[in-house]
């Protein structure tokens with residue numbers, strides 16, 4: 034599963050920082066899972082000399098396997114009016130080991146009409162969550178039973194109880210616009226099984242350590258296409274406007290990976306080797322389906338080759354759905370994506386969702402072929418899928434690109450770690466959904482990268498192949514990964530797994546680089562490291578710290594590493610020109626570099642920012658310089674180095690630094706035009722028009738506008754016709770102050786572009802115009818079918834526009850907000866509407882403060898008060 038990180042300013046998203054939960058601890062001795070500390074270093078050594086670790090309360094074992102579910106056959110139809118699933122399930126099972134005389138199945142919120150075992154009625158009880166079935170006689174291992182359940186599933190009536198950060202809902206199956214009442218929304222049905230929600234729409238043993246083969250017969254109206262796991266074997270036309278599609282998967286997989294998606298889709302067809310690769314998108318995105326699921330066939334080749342294990346499933350289809358409850362889900366051979374991935378080719382010039390495509394595909398080895406046995410082991414799915422994104426980028430876009438992706442991943446873990454540090458493998462989680470966090474994804478991905486660096490690429494991929502081959506079509510726990518690495522390398526990985534998978538936190542390392550001259554007049558350098566742990570439950574870390582040495586007269590670096598396995602240690606070197614610690618950001622470490630003793634700071638970092646071979650090293654050096662350069666000459670050179678960097682994210686970083694400096698200048702009303710040398714400004718002008726990356730072009734325009742918008746009018750005019758939405762929108766907004774009529778002309782041209790960045794620009798320009806004619810645009814926009822963010826921004830700018838209009842227009846606007854407040858559903862509505870009314874009142878009063886005489890303000894204020902009172906209902 035991939036969590037949807039909406040790439041917008043998340044006004045409504047208040048990130049709740051969970052505080053680290055310390056439960057009361059019992060202690061007992063357990064040698065196997067902790068590093069043995071040196072005597073006296075930890076207080077918690079008991080009388081027997083064992084290090085004591087807390088017994089986790091609420092220990093979440095994997096589910097005990099009484100039965101082995103072998104096969105599931107489903108016959109599914111729908112009552113669209115009632116939003117019911119009319120199902121018949123036939124399950125084939127055999128005892129896992131011990132003889133069984135009863136059977137428990139998961140089946141949530143269903144009506145059970147009939148239940149037969151081996152074609153005979155049996156006694157059963159049902160509590161709304163599970164079916165308890167008494168067998169007529171005991172069954173021994175090797176004997177199969179067939180359970181037939183005739184049921185109605187009612188997912189829309191189910192109370193949500195286990196939603197989490199990753200999955201917003203747990204109803205299993207979703208009817209979208211089932212009765213066709215919303216003309217702006219397609220009719221769809223889709224499912225989301227992970228973690229244990231598929232038992233809402235069919236009875237099963239809903240645990241990740243179960244797996245079975247599958248057949249699905251699904252009856253739908255003719256206008257819809259269907260998608261499920263495995264192959265489409267055939268369709269039966271019933272001659273009454275309905276049809277039954279028959280999907281079959283002969284390879285076993287876990288129940289949470291079962292899926293269905295039904296809707297009116299354009300199906301765009303690719304192939305890879307001899308398997309079908311189809312893209313299901315809404316019709317208007319048909320032309321860009323290959324762009325949306327970018328590079329899928331090439332990814333199939335890459336992952337198959339790097340793992341030396343061919344994609345193991347029957348086909349690979351991807352489908353978009355409306356109102357999805359997560360980002361995307363790796364259902365075996367039939368991946369579901371939220372509709373946010375549906376972009377036009379023009380939108381994709383600025384950004385794409387390729388990481389999600391690679392993430393879900395990589396799950397087909399790590400998650401679907403080899404499945405975690407319990408949610409405590411979910412990093413075996415999610416850490417790999419996250420690292421699959423990194424591997425793909427490294428292959429496709431180069432090492433700098435993947436290094437920066439890992440930087441983003443580390444930041445997202447460190448951000449979560451400020452409020453929450455838990456073991457990566459967590460047997461004490463509360464709900465399965467709690468496991469889908471930045472630890473299981475990004476921290477785990479970073480840990481896998483460190484494992485790769487520890488063993489080398491050849492051993493890493495050999496061990497991954499062994500892990501897949503040894504565990505194919507079975508469930509795993511983390512030790513099976515460790516054992517694969519041990520068998521391939523001959524090395525004991527308990528210490529590594531203990532410090533990274535079974536402990537919380539990460540190392541924090543301070544270091545000081547000191548250049549000195551010895552008694553013989555030779556230059557030498559000492560690097561002193563001191564480590565502390567971020568969490569009291571972390572251990573003393575043992576790490577190979579990579580460093581790069583740079584020698585006089587050459588631009589080549591030599592890569593080495595230094596083993597730090599104590600609280601502090603010192604590395605002493607000579608004969609080199611420069612040293613960079615962790616030059617590619619390989620380690621999950623919070624570094625703190627002391628620079629106070631380094632008199633060569635500026636030349637050293639200038640050297641690194643200019644000529645280090647890794648973009649990440651240049652990035653780090655640039656940011657150090659930003660904090661340490663004060664004289665004008667060095668500053669010009671510093672910006673020039675950043676702007677000329679071959680890697681686009683470093684150019685972007687330099688431009689952002691310039692914009693930040695301009696922001697400070699603006700605060701003091703100082704003259705921005707003299708801040709940068711003409712040489713540096715010339716470089717920015719080049720980037721604004723010619724850079725290969727549109728984010729760089731847009732950021733460069735921002736610099737030019739902040740320096741002097743009028744003087745850069747020609748650049749703005751050129752940018753207005755950029756193919757990139759980001760660049761065009763930036764230029765349009767800047768044009769407002771230079772030439773409002775031109776800005777308005779472009780806003781009118783672009784107002785139908787369905788894109789958030791463009792909406793933001795159009796709204797801002799119309800609001801600034803103060804023209805009453807744009808009232809219609811905002812009201813129509815809000816009444817149309819747009820997302821919550823989009824609606825929020827439209828309302829935001831509408832209230833800004835209203836504040837500049839006359840009495841009649843303002844009254845109409847207040848009535849519109851009131852109608853919206855009282856008649857539109859959604860939790861965000863009151864926020865949007867009440868905020869708009871407040872902004873309008875503030876804007877009108879501002880006009881009065883500016884000297885305008887407006888005698889109708891009290892009337893408006895009374896009207897706003899009345900709207901609020903009616904809404905809150907407190908006018909007793």
Ligand SMILES: [Zn+2]
Nearest residue numbers: 034035415418
């Ligand atoms: Zn995932």
